[in-house]
Amino acid sequence: MGGRHRLLLDGERWDRLVGLSRHDAHKLVRVLRLSEGAAIEVFDGRGRCCPARLVRAGGGGWMVELDLESASQTDESWRRVRLAFSLSKGRKPELVVRMATEAGVSSIEPCLSARSIPRPDKLRAEQRLRRWRNVAREAARQCGRSLIPELQPLRPLGDILEHLGEWKGVILDPAGQVPFVEWLRANPESPLLLLVGPEGGWEPAELALAKKLGFACARMEGPVLRAESAAAVAAALACQL
Known part of the structure; x- marks a missing residue:
């Protein structure tokens, strides 16, 4: 099924024929220029995927016809990784979410450390979380993952x-x-909680608490990376080694 356009569809809606929302229909038909009968891949974000094809519905709408007998469950073979990163300003967190999803992490956990910038109020934090979840869904769709990491x-x-x-x-x-x-x-296959700090680094008290609670303290070697680059590189290494 490699190379097919992919559509995220809630597993509870899976049936032989499923109607598409205006948003999904517009993307497939108007943006991607797919026509009736085009082959696509449907996935539920929890590991299940299924070949399908695009079909017309009454009233000018569109549906997908799922080949449910060919549906499969994907179990990712690499190490399970939770990535926790200190919140940074601007769109940098979105970049971390996208690249960490592509790297294969199972969970993405933004956090507030002593040197985090900014420090959003509850409403803004909720808005950011919704946006990051959309970023993760789109990144999973584009990179071929059937599992979307938890945000x-x-x-x-x-x-x-x-x-x-x-x-x-x-x-x-x-x-x-x-x-x-x-x-x-030295720790192959162990499920991993990886913490990446802000541009200004961790406070000594934060490092001391992490060590007290059982965290190892490791360093990245080579050129100095920006915080978002360090998070992406470390996540990819953790998933694959």
């Missing part, structure tokens, strides 16, 4: 540090005791 609400760094659970934790810092790649190779 967690913005919360304080301490809340994330205190909920390590089954995950192995690692926090990136330029003064980390071990190279990040070396640490990954």
